[in-house]
Amino acid sequence: MVKINLNLPIDSTFLSETIYEGILFSIVNSKLQCNFNLKTVDIKPDFLSRAYEELDEKRINDVGIRMSGNDKINIKIFEKLGLRGIESSKSYRDLITLLKAYNKNLTSKEEINLKIAATQRNLFIDIKSKVEGLSAPQLLKVDRYTGMTSLDFEYASQQLTFYFSKEAALIALLGIYSSFVVSIRQQQQTYYYFLFFSPDEIAYLLNEGKIKLIEKYFLVKNKTIKVLKKVIEKSPVNELIIAEIALNLELQQMMIEENLDKISLLLFKISPEGQTYKIYEQIPITVFRENMFYRIAEKYFHDPIKISKHLMAILSPNNVILETLSTLNRVTKAQEADNLLKAVQNLYKFVTLGDLQGWFGFLREMWNAHEKRKDPEGRSKYLTLIKSLAYA
Secondary structure, eight states, X not given: OEEEEEOSOOSSSHHHHHHHHHHHHHHHTTTTOEEEOSSEEEEOTTHHHHHHHTOOHHHHHHOOOBOOTTOOHHHHHHXXXXXXXXXXXXXXXXHHHHHHHTGGGOOOOSEEEEOEEEOSSEEEESOSSTTTSEEXXXXXXXXXXXXXXXXXXXXXXXXXXXXEOXXXXXXXXXXXXXXXXEEEEETTEEEEEEEEEOXXXXXXXXXXXXXXXXXXXXXXXXXXXXXXXXXXXXXXXHHHHHHHHHHOHHHHHHHHHTTOSEEEEEEEEEEEETTEEEEEEEEEEEEESSOHHHHHHHHHOSOHHHHHHHHHHHTSTTSHHHHHHTTTTSSSOXXXXXXXXXXXXXXXXXXXXXXXXXHHHHHHHHHHHHHHOOSHHHHHHHXXXXXXXXXX
């Protein structure tokens, strides 16, 4: 068995989230041949080979992340695996595809120590010198060492290079694959979205030591990723994202079927900037078994499930609201787009806070959008939606 010592802090940094995502993903793919807790994971020696062999090719193809120009992991990791002359292009899609193809070569040493150590010039994970490992890609340095320099070490004012073992690299790459949601382009800027379990959920899952429980959590998280992908591709408005999750009946049903009360998640929005990356937002998302919205809706509507289904249909990617919101960052923005943004923000207040004024604000801004639209066909779409809500 391979022993993985979990001495890396479980926190909301991108590095920690990515590595622990990879750990949980490896546990799920171990096919019950694994024992674990908050401190250690004992897992079969071929766990990396098994995990990469099982990766879904369609999902790999969705990992549209470009590497930084000075990243060398696409070459160096194959050298560490003894695969001379093999290298991927500068994309995580191609790198993970090749690692899946050469999964039989993904061996592991007997003990992996996921702990940060520092020298005067370098940070190490699972190695003692940079010769042993490989330089971490810029994506994993996006935190700028937040939470691991100024208090723990004496090198806060210095530039440190981050190196890790091939095992830690392969675990982190599994985390990138498992957490990636979508990439979008806005105003000549690319954004990458990743969805992780919150630090509290990670600690809970490891402490429980039950593979079946982690499997249930991944089922819900993967479904949430699919929902988020459809929404973000149309309009990455935070209020819309959270309202969509709160209203989604499939997620609620899945929580009931899996007998889960809630799952706390963390959505990262990251963008490349020159040779580095920057975290733009971290958005907490919680999926509830018994959503607050239904308790709120019971006070004001005859059938909360019916109104929820109706709102989901109105906010679907192919409906007029999201189609119009998708023009917000274009040169030719729809004239009523700002009203629809306000409508969604008001709906968010109603769905998540129970603020009845949010419902009235939603209807008011929908009407304002109808008034601003000049063509009869467009005006008719908004009027139809408004009338349908009166009978929902």
